[in-house]
Ligand SMILES: O=C(O)CCC(=O)C(=O)O
């Protein structure tokens with residue numbers, strides 16, 4: 415009989431913070447590999463613009479399969495034109511290439527709600543990993559810039575109290591020609607696409623296509639520009655992350671990334687796979703609130719960024735969720751007697767706040783004030 419031993423892949427534990435406290439995942443320590451077309455498919459959104467329900471349903475079915483499988487997919491023919499993206503990208507670079515004192519005009523230190531600029535190496539999304547090498551600039555939903563807003567004065571108080579936009583972001587960038595216009599044009603395009611996509615998500619869950627429409631009139635719709643500088647020799651040696659492991663919070667994220675590469679996704683087997691950039695596409699991934707709404711059928715998938723290329727990297731995520739005052743539990747099509755709802759109804763705003771609070775407590779204990787995003791840490795090798 416052969417005495418050869420079979421080597422088992424070694425596994426690390428990843429601790430993820432959620433609104434309810436930590437959860438754990440097993441992660442293979444084998445190096446990240448390229449994703450397959452099944453793991454992160456490219457979905458053509460053109461049929462979403464068809465007047466035929468059957469055409470739109472095809473997209474919904476593709477979304478369902480991808481959302482159940484890895485929780486990540488690319489979309490093409492998404493309706494955001496090249497010029498809109500190119501202008502946003504140009505403004506992103508104009509902002510980050512400024513001297514630090516100009517960027518600090520909109521430092522997040524002056525924000526109550528995570529608006530503004532965060533410098534490089536100033537956050538640590540995943541305490542078990544390195545600090546995040548990236549710098550970022552964020553702005554949050556404002557009805558003033560939403561193409562669907564009809565009458566600002568008619569917005570009910572219970573909705574207004576959840577608005578989190580802060581005008582200093584635009585005041586402190588007013589010296590950059592066209593910045594506000596180009597950035598908000600891109601943001602508004604993401605908003606329009608998200609409202610289209612949320613219908614497909616509803617349909618994918620066998621709900622009426624319009625199920626979420628009245629719940630996204632004043633939605634969570636947060637824009638972020640990320641800039642990943644080239645890592646220092648020391649950071650390379652320590653395998654520092656651009657952005658540590660985390661899940662996103664809301665319904666779904668639209669993520670435009672440049673062609674540099676670096677986004678990694680944790681697949682069902684606990685293997686890190688590379689979400690290689692595909693020209694002309696936007697990455698879509700499921701957030702925690704969506705996973706909750708569909709009783710865990712769809713996956714809010716852990717991801718991170720390693721920019722190990724010799725070039726800088728940029729990305730423009732857009733986080734989309736329900737109106738922050740909207741109380742929503744597991745949707746009717748995802749719960750039954752056999753499969754009861756695992757979660758109680760909760761407003762999207764409270765949900766986000768629960769997580770921010772848990773995270774900021776932990777971050778304050780571990781690192782002092784600083785990081786804000788969802789987080790994860792490796793607890794055992
Ligand atoms: O830069 C990327 O590709 C990912 C960004 C991301 O995951 C985030 O900002 O939540």
Ligand SMILES: [Fe+2]
Pocket residue numbers: 660661662667717
């Ligand atoms: Fe993310």
